[in-house]
Amino acid sequence: MAKFSFADADADEDPPPAAAGSDKRKRDGGDGNAMGISMRIDPDLLDCSICFEPLCPPLYQCQNGHVACLSCWSMLSNKCHVCSHDAIFARNIALEKIVESIKSSCAYAKWGCCELVSYTQRNTHEESCFFAPLMCPIPGCGYRGFTGRWSGHFLVDHHSADFLHFVYGQSFEVNLEASLPFLVLLGEDDHLFLLLNKNMTPFGHAFSVVCLRTGDLNWKFSYEIEAASTRNPENCMQLKASVTNAKEWEGLHPTESFLLVPYDFCSSTNITLSVSVGRSASV
Missing domain, CATH: 3.30.40.10 (Zinc/RING finger domain, C3HC4 (zinc finger))
Structure with a gap:
């Protein structure tokens, strides 16, 4: 059986007597609006x-x-x-x-979604909601989590050896296997980033950074990548760019910004990079 509870602002007070000629069939808030x-x-x-x-x-x-x-x-x-x-x-x-x-709150309201959604469209909205959980990028994992909750999954659950923890604004060294398509980077605030590595035969490796996130858009992220030649360390390449946001990574690489590192800069099996990720408040 359906249960209804009516919650008007003045529910504890006796209603005033209806004025003569008032339309009892239509409720309004005194300003003509329903x-x-x-x-x-x-x-x-x-x-x-x-x-x-x-x-x-x-x-x-x-x-x-x-x-x-x-x-x-x-x-x-x-x-x-x-x-x-x-x-x-x-x-x-x-x-x-x-x-x-009937309108209802999104299932991800506690994660920041403020939309009141038509009940008939709720499933459609939640499938595309920006605050919906993300799929862990590690192949075969299947875990779904929210921005701000990744440390528990990576540190405790499964992938303690599969990521690097970093502090915003500080450079850190990455020694990446040349065959790996990405390395997971976990920010100090639990934002999840991927350092993407695309083999661009016959030129070299294209590196870029994406942020896998839902919900919080209060931050803008940028990154710097620097690569030095293994043969002549005085020869180096550098990229400064904005981080691309994505709800999930499906093997697609950013095309607007990336650092193309020639094979001559790399050893046969590993690539060493200096990386830093910056964070600033969105205006």
Whole structure:
């Protein structure tokens, strides 16, 4: 059974007597705008009882009032899945209006998403929500986590040898196997970065940095990469660029900024780089 709780601002006070000629059918907040009503309802009642997806207009019911979504009704051959009676189905306009009016918080509200989403579009929103969890980039892991919670996963759970911890604004040395496609870098605030390595035969290795993050956009990140020749350390190359943001890495490398390090700068198996990542507040 659905349970409703109405929460008006002056719920503890006796309502004033209605003025003569007032329209009792329409609620407003005194400024001519419709007044919202806070409710609680079992979410299962808003889902189709056949496919369990959110009910989405148009909605049809049998003669006994049992409702399902249109795509499910089309497979029932005019026989209700609840009462099993043959029936001629009719639109339930009232329920359509209720479903269309319901808005709910995103499932990732506690991670920063402030959107109130139409219930019928909630699944679609959450699939693309910027605050949704990220997939761990280590192949075969499958863990999904949120920005700010990566230390526990990498330090404790699985990948203590698969990443480097760094402090913003301080250079650190990276000795990377030439065959590795990326190295995980974990910032002091738990932001997750990838130092990407793309073999650009016959030229050399292209290096860039991306930040895998959802939610917090209060920070802008930049990076510097410097590579020195193993044969002549006086010969060096340097790149300063903005970090690219990504929700997940699917093997695509940034094309706007990267440092192309010739093979002559590298040993046969390893590449040594000096890297630093900077952080500044977004304006």
